[in-house]
Amino acid sequence: MAFLQSPDFFDCVDCHRMSLVRAVLKVEDEVCGIAVEPVTSSQVIVAIEKIVQGVLESLSRNEAPVLTVENRSTWSNIEFSDSVGLQMVKDCSTRKIRSDCPRSALHFALIMKILSVIYKLVQTDTYATKRDVFYDNVQLYGSQKTVDSIIIDISCMLKIPRRSLHILSTSKGCVAGDLVFTEEDGTRVICNTNSSGVLIPSNVDGVLNMRTQARFVLIIEKDATFQRLLDDDFCGKCGPCILITGKGVPDLNTRFFVRKLWDTFQIPIFALVDCDPHGIEIMCIYKYGSVSMSFEAHHLTVPSVAWLGLLPSDIERLNVPQRALIPLSEEDQKKLRSLEKRPYVASQPLWKRELEIMTLRKMKAEIQSLTSLSPTYLSRVYLPNKLQYGGWI
Known part of the structure:
Protein backbone atom coordinates (compact mmCIF):
# COMPACT_ATOMS: atom_id res chain seq x y z
CA MET A 1 0.00 0.00 0.00
CA ALA A 2 2.83 2.39 0.79
CA PHE A 3 4.07 2.10 -2.78
CA LEU A 4 0.81 3.60 -4.07
CA GLN A 5 1.29 6.60 -1.81
CA SER A 6 4.86 7.33 -2.93
CA PRO A 7 6.27 9.19 -5.96
CA ASP A 8 7.57 5.86 -7.24
CA PHE A 9 4.01 5.02 -8.22
CA PHE A 10 4.44 7.11 -11.34
CA ASP A 11 7.47 5.07 -12.39
CA CYS A 12 4.99 2.29 -13.01
CA VAL A 13 2.94 4.45 -15.39
CA ASP A 14 4.00 4.90 -18.97
CA CYS A 15 4.49 8.66 -18.57
CA HIS A 16 6.13 8.98 -21.98
CA ARG A 17 3.05 7.51 -23.65
CA MET A 18 0.74 9.87 -21.79
CA SER A 19 2.87 12.91 -22.65
CA LEU A 20 2.77 11.87 -26.27
CA VAL A 21 -1.02 11.55 -26.17
CA ARG A 22 -1.31 15.04 -24.71
CA ALA A 23 0.91 16.45 -27.45
CA VAL A 24 -0.99 14.67 -30.21
CA LEU A 25 -4.31 15.84 -28.78
CA LYS A 26 -3.09 19.41 -29.01
CA VAL A 27 -1.98 18.93 -32.61
CA GLU A 28 -5.26 17.25 -33.56
CA ASP A 29 -7.25 20.14 -32.12
CA GLU A 30 -5.19 22.63 -34.11
CA VAL A 31 -5.34 20.66 -37.36
CA CYS A 32 -9.05 19.89 -37.20
CA GLY A 33 -10.01 23.39 -36.10
CA ILE A 34 -11.93 22.12 -33.12
CA ALA A 35 -13.04 24.85 -30.73
CA VAL A 36 -11.46 24.04 -27.39
CA GLU A 37 -12.98 27.08 -25.73
CA PRO A 38 -16.70 27.22 -24.82
CA VAL A 39 -18.91 28.57 -27.60
CA THR A 40 -20.23 32.05 -26.80
CA SER A 169 -29.34 16.61 -18.72
CA THR A 170 -29.76 15.16 -15.26
CA SER A 171 -26.58 13.40 -14.20
CA LYS A 172 -26.60 9.81 -12.98
CA GLY A 173 -22.86 9.41 -12.44
CA CYS A 174 -21.09 9.82 -9.08
CA VAL A 175 -17.60 10.85 -8.03
CA ALA A 176 -15.73 10.28 -4.76
CA GLY A 177 -12.25 10.61 -3.34
CA ASP A 178 -9.63 13.34 -3.25
CA LEU A 179 -11.37 16.04 -5.27
CA VAL A 180 -12.66 19.51 -4.44
CA PHE A 181 -14.39 21.82 -6.92
CA THR A 182 -16.75 24.77 -7.10
CA GLU A 183 -20.06 24.56 -8.94
CA GLU A 184 -21.34 27.37 -11.13
CA ASP A 185 -23.55 28.75 -8.34
CA GLY A 186 -20.56 29.00 -6.00
CA THR A 187 -21.24 25.81 -4.04
CA ARG A 188 -17.98 24.21 -2.86
CA VAL A 189 -18.07 20.43 -3.25
CA ILE A 190 -15.74 18.18 -1.23
CA CYS A 191 -15.99 14.69 -2.65
CA ASN A 192 -14.37 12.75 0.20
CA THR A 193 -16.91 13.80 2.83
CA ASN A 194 -19.84 11.80 1.42
CA SER A 195 -19.81 8.08 2.16
CA SER A 196 -21.79 7.26 -1.00
CA GLY A 197 -20.18 9.69 -3.44
CA VAL A 198 -21.25 13.01 -4.96
CA LEU A 199 -23.55 13.35 -7.95
CA ILE A 200 -21.71 14.74 -10.97
CA PRO A 201 -23.02 18.27 -11.71
CA SER A 202 -25.51 18.78 -14.53
CA ASN A 203 -23.46 21.69 -15.84
CA VAL A 204 -19.94 20.27 -15.93
CA ASP A 205 -18.79 23.24 -17.98
CA GLY A 206 -19.55 25.44 -14.96
CA VAL A 207 -17.28 23.44 -12.64
CA LEU A 208 -14.37 25.61 -11.49
CA ASN A 209 -11.36 25.53 -9.19
CA MET A 210 -10.81 21.77 -9.30
CA ARG A 211 -8.22 20.65 -6.76
CA THR A 212 -6.76 17.23 -6.03
CA GLN A 213 -3.69 15.38 -4.79
CA ALA A 214 -4.93 12.17 -6.47
CA ARG A 215 -2.36 10.01 -8.21
CA PHE A 216 -4.91 8.31 -10.44
CA VAL A 217 -8.57 8.17 -11.45
CA LEU A 218 -10.46 4.87 -11.41
CA ILE A 219 -13.57 4.60 -13.58
CA ILE A 220 -15.89 1.90 -12.27
CA GLU A 221 -18.63 0.43 -14.43
CA LYS A 222 -21.15 -0.41 -11.72
CA ASP A 223 -22.49 1.59 -8.83
CA ALA A 224 -22.50 -1.50 -6.60
CA THR A 225 -18.73 -1.93 -7.05
CA PHE A 226 -18.20 1.81 -6.58
CA GLN A 227 -20.08 1.68 -3.26
CA ARG A 228 -18.22 -1.45 -2.19
CA LEU A 229 -14.84 0.23 -2.70
CA LEU A 230 -16.02 3.22 -0.68
CA ASP A 231 -17.20 0.92 2.10
CA ASP A 232 -13.78 -0.78 2.09
CA ASP A 233 -12.08 2.65 2.34
CA PHE A 234 -10.20 2.02 -0.89
CA CYS A 235 -9.41 5.74 -1.31
CA GLY A 236 -7.88 5.87 2.16
CA LYS A 237 -5.82 2.71 1.78
CA CYS A 238 -4.74 3.00 -1.86
CA GLY A 239 -5.14 6.71 -2.46
CA PRO A 240 -5.11 9.52 -2.81
CA CYS A 241 -7.30 8.81 -5.81
CA ILE A 242 -10.59 9.71 -7.50
CA LEU A 243 -13.34 7.15 -8.10
CA ILE A 244 -16.03 7.68 -10.75
CA THR A 245 -18.98 5.58 -11.85
CA GLY A 246 -21.39 6.19 -14.70
CA LYS A 247 -23.66 3.46 -13.29
CA GLY A 248 -23.48 1.44 -16.48
CA VAL A 249 -23.44 3.15 -19.87
CA PRO A 250 -22.19 6.65 -18.98
CA ASP A 251 -24.26 9.75 -19.66
CA LEU A 252 -22.65 12.73 -21.39
CA ASN A 253 -22.10 14.59 -18.11
CA THR A 254 -20.05 11.72 -16.70
CA ARG A 255 -18.00 11.44 -19.89
CA PHE A 256 -17.43 15.19 -20.00
CA PHE A 257 -16.44 15.18 -16.32
CA VAL A 258 -13.83 12.46 -16.92
CA ARG A 259 -12.47 14.49 -19.85
CA LYS A 260 -12.36 17.60 -17.64
CA LEU A 261 -10.34 15.69 -15.03
CA TRP A 262 -7.91 14.60 -17.73
CA ASP A 263 -7.56 18.10 -19.17
CA THR A 264 -7.09 19.61 -15.70
CA PHE A 265 -4.79 17.13 -13.97
CA GLN A 266 -3.44 14.78 -16.68
CA ILE A 267 -3.04 11.93 -14.21
CA PRO A 268 -3.44 8.23 -15.10
CA ILE A 269 -7.02 7.10 -15.68
CA PHE A 270 -7.96 3.42 -15.36
CA ALA A 271 -11.17 1.55 -16.13
CA LEU A 272 -12.59 -1.31 -14.05
CA VAL A 273 -15.41 -3.07 -15.90
CA ASP A 274 -17.05 -6.48 -16.04
CA CYS A 275 -15.23 -9.11 -18.05
CA ASP A 276 -17.92 -9.26 -20.72
CA PRO A 277 -18.59 -7.59 -24.10
CA HIS A 278 -20.97 -5.07 -22.54
CA GLY A 279 -18.40 -3.94 -19.97
CA ILE A 280 -15.68 -3.66 -22.61
CA GLU A 281 -17.92 -1.49 -24.78
CA ILE A 282 -18.64 0.80 -21.82
CA MET A 283 -14.90 1.27 -21.34
CA CYS A 284 -14.56 1.99 -25.07
CA ILE A 285 -17.16 4.76 -24.79
CA TYR A 286 -15.03 6.54 -22.18
CA LYS A 287 -11.82 5.94 -24.14
CA TYR A 288 -12.84 6.26 -27.79
CA GLY A 289 -16.40 7.60 -27.77
CA SER A 290 -19.56 6.44 -29.52
CA VAL A 291 -20.84 6.59 -33.07
CA SER A 292 -23.84 8.78 -32.21
CA MET A 293 -21.70 11.43 -30.46
CA SER A 294 -18.65 11.19 -32.73
CA PHE A 295 -19.14 14.79 -33.88
CA GLU A 296 -18.20 15.92 -30.35
CA ALA A 297 -15.42 13.41 -29.71
CA HIS A 298 -12.80 16.06 -28.96
CA HIS A 299 -14.76 17.11 -25.88
CA LEU A 300 -15.76 13.68 -24.62
CA THR A 301 -13.11 11.04 -25.26
CA VAL A 302 -10.03 10.26 -23.17
CA PRO A 303 -7.81 7.98 -25.30
CA SER A 304 -5.32 7.60 -22.45
CA VAL A 305 -7.78 5.51 -20.40
CA ALA A 306 -6.19 2.15 -19.61
CA TRP A 307 -8.04 -1.16 -19.20
CA LEU A 308 -7.18 -2.22 -15.66
CA GLY A 309 -9.62 -5.09 -15.39
CA LEU A 310 -11.38 -7.37 -15.18
CA LEU A 311 -9.33 -8.92 -17.99
CA PRO A 312 -10.19 -12.30 -19.53
CA SER A 313 -6.59 -13.33 -18.82
CA ASP A 314 -7.15 -12.44 -15.14
CA ILE A 315 -9.86 -15.09 -14.94
CA GLU A 316 -7.35 -17.76 -15.94
CA ARG A 317 -4.44 -16.32 -13.99
CA LEU A 318 -6.40 -16.06 -10.72
CA ASN A 319 -8.17 -19.40 -11.15
CA VAL A 320 -11.59 -17.85 -10.58
CA PRO A 321 -13.91 -20.79 -9.78
CA GLN A 322 -16.05 -22.09 -12.62
CA ARG A 323 -19.17 -21.53 -10.53
CA ALA A 324 -18.48 -17.76 -10.61
CA LEU A 325 -18.35 -17.65 -14.43
CA ILE A 326 -21.26 -17.20 -16.83
CA PRO A 327 -21.51 -18.65 -20.36
CA LEU A 328 -21.66 -16.07 -23.16
CA SER A 329 -25.15 -15.73 -24.59
CA GLU A 330 -25.82 -15.47 -28.33
CA GLU A 331 -26.20 -11.72 -27.86
CA ASP A 332 -22.88 -11.58 -26.00
CA GLN A 333 -21.12 -13.45 -28.79
CA LYS A 334 -22.63 -11.14 -31.40
CA LYS A 335 -21.43 -8.10 -29.44
CA LEU A 336 -17.98 -9.68 -29.06
CA ARG A 337 -17.69 -10.25 -32.82
CA SER A 338 -18.69 -6.63 -33.35
CA LEU A 339 -16.02 -5.41 -30.91
CA GLU A 340 -13.34 -7.49 -32.63
CA LYS A 341 -14.10 -5.64 -35.88
CA ARG A 342 -13.88 -2.16 -34.33
CA PRO A 343 -11.00 -0.07 -35.72
CA TYR A 344 -9.53 0.62 -32.29
CA VAL A 345 -9.06 -3.09 -31.55
CA ALA A 346 -6.73 -3.37 -34.55
CA SER A 347 -4.52 -0.73 -32.94
CA GLN A 348 -4.52 -2.54 -29.59
CA PRO A 349 -2.87 -5.98 -30.02
CA LEU A 350 -3.11 -6.71 -26.28
CA TRP A 351 -6.84 -5.96 -26.38
CA LYS A 352 -7.21 -8.27 -29.37
CA ARG A 353 -5.52 -11.05 -27.42
CA GLU A 354 -7.90 -10.56 -24.48
CA LEU A 355 -10.95 -10.68 -26.77
CA GLU A 356 -9.60 -13.86 -28.36
CA ILE A 357 -9.35 -15.43 -24.90
CA MET A 358 -12.99 -14.59 -24.22
CA THR A 359 -14.04 -15.89 -27.63
CA LEU A 360 -12.20 -19.16 -27.05
CA ARG A 361 -13.51 -19.74 -23.52
CA LYS A 362 -17.04 -18.49 -24.27
CA MET A 363 -17.31 -17.38 -20.66
CA LYS A 364 -17.75 -14.01 -18.95
CA ALA A 365 -17.41 -12.81 -15.38
CA GLU A 366 -18.66 -9.86 -13.38
CA ILE A 367 -16.33 -7.86 -11.14
CA GLN A 368 -18.20 -9.39 -8.19
CA SER A 369 -16.89 -12.83 -9.21
CA LEU A 370 -13.68 -11.95 -7.35
CA THR A 371 -15.58 -12.30 -4.08
CA SER A 372 -15.47 -16.05 -4.74
CA LEU A 373 -11.76 -15.77 -3.87
CA SER A 374 -12.40 -13.67 -0.75
CA PRO A 375 -14.93 -10.98 0.25
CA THR A 376 -12.32 -8.18 0.13
CA TYR A 377 -10.14 -9.57 -2.67
CA LEU A 378 -10.99 -6.71 -5.06
CA SER A 379 -10.03 -3.84 -2.75
CA ARG A 380 -7.21 -5.45 -0.76
CA VAL A 381 -5.48 -7.69 -3.30
CA TYR A 382 -6.59 -7.33 -6.92
CA LEU A 383 -6.57 -3.54 -7.35
CA PRO A 384 -3.46 -2.80 -5.20
CA ASN A 385 -1.45 -5.45 -7.07
CA LYS A 386 -2.68 -4.24 -10.44
CA LEU A 387 -1.76 -0.65 -9.67
CA GLN A 388 1.59 -1.54 -8.15
CA TYR A 389 2.83 -3.95 -10.80
CA GLY A 390 1.32 -2.35 -13.89
CA GLY A 391 -1.34 -4.92 -14.67
CA TRP A 392 -3.24 -2.85 -17.22
CA ILE A 393 -3.34 -2.63 -21.02
Missing part, protein backbone atom coordinates in the same frame (compact mmCIF):
# COMPACT_ATOMS: atom_id res chain seq x y z
CA SER A 41 -23.93 32.86 -26.57
CA SER A 42 -23.68 35.19 -29.56
CA GLN A 43 -22.24 32.36 -31.66
CA VAL A 44 -25.17 30.11 -30.74
CA ILE A 45 -27.68 32.85 -31.57
CA VAL A 46 -26.04 33.55 -34.94
CA ALA A 47 -26.03 29.83 -35.80
CA ILE A 48 -29.75 29.48 -35.03
CA GLU A 49 -30.63 32.66 -36.91
CA LYS A 50 -28.77 31.28 -39.94
CA ILE A 51 -31.00 28.19 -39.90
CA VAL A 52 -34.16 30.28 -39.53
CA GLN A 53 -33.00 32.60 -42.32
CA GLY A 54 -32.61 29.63 -44.62
CA VAL A 55 -36.15 28.49 -43.84
CA LEU A 56 -37.56 31.98 -44.51
CA GLU A 57 -35.68 32.26 -47.79
CA SER A 58 -37.15 28.95 -48.94
CA LEU A 59 -40.65 30.14 -48.06
CA SER A 60 -40.07 33.42 -49.92
CA ARG A 61 -39.33 31.37 -53.05
CA ASN A 62 -42.47 29.26 -52.48
CA GLU A 63 -40.27 26.26 -51.77
CA ALA A 64 -40.72 23.77 -48.96
CA PRO A 65 -37.97 24.34 -46.33
CA VAL A 66 -35.52 21.49 -45.85
CA LEU A 67 -33.10 20.91 -42.98
CA THR A 68 -29.89 18.96 -43.55
CA VAL A 69 -28.63 16.84 -40.67
CA GLU A 70 -25.52 14.67 -40.54
CA ASN A 71 -26.21 10.96 -40.31
CA ARG A 72 -25.03 10.03 -36.80
CA SER A 73 -25.97 6.35 -36.88
CA THR A 74 -23.64 4.83 -39.45
CA TRP A 75 -20.03 3.66 -39.20
CA SER A 76 -19.45 4.86 -42.78
CA ASN A 77 -19.35 8.41 -41.42
CA ILE A 78 -16.78 7.53 -38.77
CA GLU A 79 -13.00 7.57 -38.82
CA PHE A 80 -10.69 6.42 -36.05
CA SER A 81 -7.73 8.26 -34.61
CA ASP A 82 -5.52 6.99 -31.78
CA SER A 83 -5.35 10.47 -30.31
CA VAL A 84 -9.08 11.29 -30.46
CA GLY A 85 -11.06 8.11 -30.93
CA LEU A 86 -14.16 7.79 -33.08
CA GLN A 87 -14.81 11.06 -34.89
CA MET A 88 -17.14 12.09 -37.68
CA VAL A 89 -15.52 12.57 -41.09
CA LYS A 90 -15.65 16.04 -42.60
CA ASP A 91 -17.59 15.07 -45.73
CA CYS A 92 -20.08 12.71 -44.13
CA SER A 93 -23.40 11.60 -45.56
CA THR A 94 -26.46 13.57 -44.53
CA ARG A 95 -30.19 13.15 -44.40
CA LYS A 96 -32.85 15.62 -45.47
CA ILE A 97 -35.72 16.54 -43.15
CA ARG A 98 -38.40 17.99 -45.40
CA SER A 99 -41.28 20.12 -44.23
CA ASP A 100 -43.53 18.93 -47.10
CA CYS A 101 -43.09 15.21 -46.54
CA PRO A 102 -45.66 13.46 -44.30
CA ARG A 103 -42.94 11.21 -42.89
CA SER A 104 -40.69 14.06 -41.79
CA ALA A 105 -42.94 17.13 -41.42
CA LEU A 106 -43.49 16.56 -37.70
CA HIS A 107 -39.78 16.03 -37.13
CA PHE A 108 -39.06 19.27 -39.00
CA ALA A 109 -41.58 21.13 -36.82
CA LEU A 110 -40.13 19.70 -33.59
CA ILE A 111 -36.61 20.75 -34.56
CA MET A 112 -37.81 24.30 -35.22
CA LYS A 113 -39.73 24.29 -31.93
CA ILE A 114 -36.72 23.20 -29.88
CA LEU A 115 -34.51 25.66 -31.76
CA SER A 116 -36.86 28.40 -30.56
CA VAL A 117 -36.60 27.08 -26.99
CA ILE A 118 -32.79 27.11 -27.19
CA TYR A 119 -32.80 30.59 -28.71
CA LYS A 120 -34.84 31.97 -25.81
CA LEU A 121 -32.71 30.20 -23.19
CA VAL A 122 -29.48 31.55 -24.66
CA GLN A 123 -30.89 35.06 -25.05
CA THR A 124 -31.98 35.17 -21.42
CA ASP A 125 -28.88 33.32 -20.16
CA THR A 126 -31.03 30.68 -18.47
CA TYR A 127 -30.86 26.90 -18.49
CA ALA A 128 -33.37 24.07 -18.73
CA THR A 129 -33.07 20.31 -18.48
CA LYS A 130 -34.15 17.95 -21.23
CA ARG A 131 -36.99 16.89 -18.97
CA ASP A 132 -38.08 20.53 -18.60
CA VAL A 133 -38.31 20.78 -22.38
CA PHE A 134 -40.30 17.55 -22.65
CA TYR A 135 -42.77 18.35 -19.88
CA ASP A 136 -43.38 21.82 -21.29
CA ASN A 137 -45.44 20.11 -24.02
CA VAL A 138 -45.74 16.38 -23.50
CA GLN A 139 -48.43 15.89 -26.14
CA LEU A 140 -46.38 17.66 -28.79
CA TYR A 141 -43.14 15.74 -28.23
CA GLY A 142 -44.66 12.37 -27.42
CA SER A 143 -41.62 10.96 -25.60
CA GLN A 144 -38.47 12.04 -23.79
CA LYS A 145 -36.45 9.99 -26.26
CA THR A 146 -37.70 12.17 -29.13
CA VAL A 147 -36.57 15.32 -27.34
CA ASP A 148 -33.16 13.83 -26.51
CA SER A 149 -32.55 12.77 -30.12
CA ILE A 150 -33.58 16.13 -31.57
CA ILE A 151 -31.32 18.04 -29.18
CA ILE A 152 -28.34 15.94 -30.29
CA ASP A 153 -29.34 16.43 -33.96
CA ILE A 154 -29.43 20.19 -33.38
CA SER A 155 -26.05 20.13 -31.70
CA CYS A 156 -24.60 18.21 -34.63
CA MET A 157 -26.33 20.43 -37.23
CA LEU A 158 -25.13 23.65 -35.62
CA LYS A 159 -21.68 22.16 -34.89
CA ILE A 160 -22.00 23.45 -31.34
CA PRO A 161 -21.41 21.32 -28.21
CA ARG A 162 -24.66 20.41 -26.53
CA ARG A 163 -23.71 22.04 -23.25
CA SER A 164 -23.50 25.40 -25.07
CA LEU A 165 -27.17 25.15 -26.06
CA HIS A 166 -28.23 25.81 -22.44
CA ILE A 167 -30.11 22.50 -22.25
CA LEU A 168 -28.77 20.25 -19.51
